[in-house]
Amino acid sequence: MAPEIREFERSHPWMTFDVDRQLVSAPRRLWELMGGVTALAEQLAESPMLPEYAVKLHQVMLVRGALATTAIEGNTLSQEDVERLLARTLKLPPSKQYLATEVENMIEAFNRVMSGVDVGELHRITVDEIKSMNRQVLQGLHLDDGVVPGEISEHGVVVGPYKGAPRRDCDYLLDRLCRWIEYGIPAQADPQGPMQTSILRALLAHLYLAWIHPFGDGNGRTARLVEFAILANGRIPGPVGHLLSNHFNDTRSEYYRQLTHASRSGGDVVPFLLYALQGLFDGLESQLHALRTQTEELLWSALVRLALPGSRETDQRRRRLAEALFVLPNPPRQVDLLTVTPELTRAYAGKTGKTLTRDLNVLAHTAAPMDLEGRPLVLAVGAGRYRANAEVILGLKPGRAPK
Numbered sequence: 001m002a003p004e005i006r007e008f009e010r011s012h013p014w015m016t017f018d019v020d021r022q023l024v025s026a027p028r029r030l031w032e033l034m035g036g037v038t039a040l041a042e043q044l045a046e047s048p049m050l051p052e053y054a055v056k057l058h059q060v061m062l063v064r065g066a067l068a069t070t071a072i073e074g075n076t077l078s079q080e081d082v083e084r085l086l087a088r089t090l091k092l093p094p095s096k097q098y099l100a101t102e103v104e105n106m107i108e109a110f111n112r113v114m115s116g117v118d119v120g121e122l123h124r125i126t127v128d129e130i131k132s133m134n135r136q137v138l139q140g141l142h143l144d145d146g147v148v149p150g151e152i153s154e155h156g157v158v159v160g161p162y163k164g165a166p167r168r169d170c171d172y173l174l175d176r177l178c179r180w181i182e183y184g185i186p187a188q189a190d191p192q193g194p195m196q197t198s199i200l201r202a203l204l205a206h207l208y209l210a211w212i213h214p215f216g217d218g219n220g221r222t223a224r225l226v227e228f229a230i231l232a233n234g235r236i237p238g239p240v241g242h243l244l245s246n247h248f249n250d251t252r253s254e255y256y257r258q259l260t261h262a263s264r265s266g267g268d269v270v271p272f273l274l275y276a277l278q279g280l281f282d283g284l285e286s287q288l289h290a291l292r293t294q295t296e297e298l299l300w301s302a303l304v305r306l307a308l309p310g311s312r313e314t315d316q317r318r319r320r321l322a323e324a325l326f327v328l329p330n331p332p333r334q335v336d337l338l339t340v341t342p343e344l345t346r347a348y349a350g351k352t353g354k355t356l357t358r359d360l361n362v363l364a365h366t367a368a369p370m371d372l373e374g375r376p377l378v379l380a381v382g383a384g385r386y387r388a389n390a391e392v393i394l395g396l397k398p399g400r401a402p403k
Contacts, residue, residue, distance in 0.1 A: 007166040008173060014267025015165070015173065015211055017180045019204060026270050033277040038195050040284035045237045047291055057239055057287075059086075065242025066106035068249035069224045075102050101140045106221065109136045113229045114238050124233075125181050125205070125226060127174045133229075137221040147216030157213045162263060164213030173212045181205050181230065198234025202227040203244075203276050207269060210259050224248070239287065240280070247279030296393050300326045303392070306369040307377060317347045318359050322377050326388035334360065334384045360386055368392040 008015060023030075063082045067075070077085070077099050084090035085100055086107070092100055135150030146155060152171060157164035165173055181201055209223035224245050231241040248255040258272045265271075304322045308315050324341050325331075332340055337356060338348050348356060363378035368389065379389050 006169050006172065008169040011163075012165050012211065012263075014263060014265075015208065016267065017176055017184065017208070019269055022268065022270055026273075030270060030274055030277065033274065033281055034196050034199065037199060037277055037281050037284060040281065040288060041195060041236055041240050044240065044284060044288055044291070045235075047288070053291075053294055061239035061242040062107060062110060065228075065245045066103050066110060068242070068245040069106055069221055070099075070102045072245075072249050072252055072255070073102075073220055075099050077103060098141055102137075105137050105139050105141075106225070109133060109225050110228060110238075110242075112136070113225075113232050125178050125229060127171065127178055130174060130178070130209075130222065130226060133225050134215045134218050134222045137218045137225065141217075143217055149218070150215075152214050153216035155216075157216060157219070159213065159219075162213075162260065164219075165211065170212060170214040173208075174214060177205060177208050177212070195234055195236060198231055198236060199277075199280075200273070202230035202234075203273055204269060205230055207259070207262055207272055211263060240284065243280055243283035243287070244276060247276070247283060251275075251279065296390075297323075297327060299393055300388065300390070303369050304377065307366050314359075318362060320344060320347050321356075321359055322363055322388060325378060325386060326390060328387075331381050331385040331387040334386065337386075 063079060063086070067077060067079055067082050070077075081090055082103055085103060090100065131150040138147075138149035143149070147153065152167060153164075154167060156167060164170075184201075206223045206227040209219065209226060213219045215222065227244060228241040231244075232238065254275065258275045262269055262272050301319075301323055304319050308319050308322070320343050321337070324337070324344050328340060334356060335353075337344060339345055360378060360380075364376050364380055364386070366377050367374045368377050375389055375392055377389055377392075378386055380386055
């Protein structure tokens with residue numbers, strides 16, 4: 001007796017949960033990106049951070065992730081709004097309160113995932129869990145008639161030209177998806193390591209949930225939350241999981257174009273994977289650049305303190321000056337230095353221009369500690385402009401032999 005053919009097999013024949021053949025023939029670029037993403041994610045995970053910086057990074061990425069995944073669906077709050085929301089200082093009129101509720105729901109959902117991972121409890125993806133996630137992202141919101149949070153919609157869900165899977169097949173498809181997430185290891189991913197397997201599973205689960213579209217509302221947010229949970233289960237740092245939502249939001253039209261292509265092409269997942277991995281790679285590079293910048297600023301401050309160890313007001317003022325010059329992107333004119341940072345403005349309050357000139361001359365003749373060439377902390381670059389001699393930092397990096 002022939003097996004029963006389900007309705008989705010006729011209407012959505014590309015949902016096969018079989019991507020091995022596509023991955024076998026995928027362009028080399030996909031695996032290069034996957035390797036690059038893994039290397040950068042591992043580098044970020046192993047990079048030492050000051051506790052306050054680590055807390056700030058997680059907070060900033062949480063805010064951006066929650067904002068991005070709701071902004072894709074039309075939420076108009078700004079990052080400043082969300083920061084004020086967390087500080088309990090945001091005041092919205094009743095007509096806009098739902099915008100705050102949408103973001104709060106996502107923040108609570110992300111934190112719920114990470115709190116479990118932090119205590120060693122992996123967030124197992126089950127059908128009940130996916131439905132619970134949908135309830136959470138829709139909690140407290142005014143919804144269209146017939147939309148019940150966490151329950152399969154009784155009516156077909158249509159998004160633009162795309163129609164979700166047949167309602168009678170949604171539970172079956174969600175069950176297959178969950179079993180695939182847990183046990184289906186694409187042949188090309190497993191040899192690359194568990195982190196790459198987690199990334200691949202997260203992206204494909206996102207795509208399949210968008211295809212199934214089981215709920216009356218919140219499908220996109222639920223798909224991105226499931227994606228985040230799979231990444232967290234794979235011990236991928238929390239901030240990395242938010243980078244994908246940021247990428248999808250920043251390139252929103254391309255995000256929808258890729259989702260549309262994946263279904264209209266008959267289930268070609270490779271372009272979506274390439275698009276998502278490129279965004280993840282770029283986001284990781286940006287995060288690591290920011291971390292390196294912070295590390296170099298700390299190292300510069302340590303060198304300045306070694307060069308000017310005194311506790312007098314003069315020594316403290318000169319240290320602030322040297323530190324300010326290091327973080328400024330362009331060499332400022334001497335006349336502008338007093339106003340570039342609040343710290344310098346306070347340090348030179350009541351002082352004359354001669355004091356600043358004298359301090360700059362001292363720094364220009366103070367050798368940077370541990371620099372074999374005896375280069376000074378500060379360089380005059382003409383036209384009354386000065387800059388920090390940041391090149392001395394390069395000589396302290398591993399593998400950089402002195403000239």
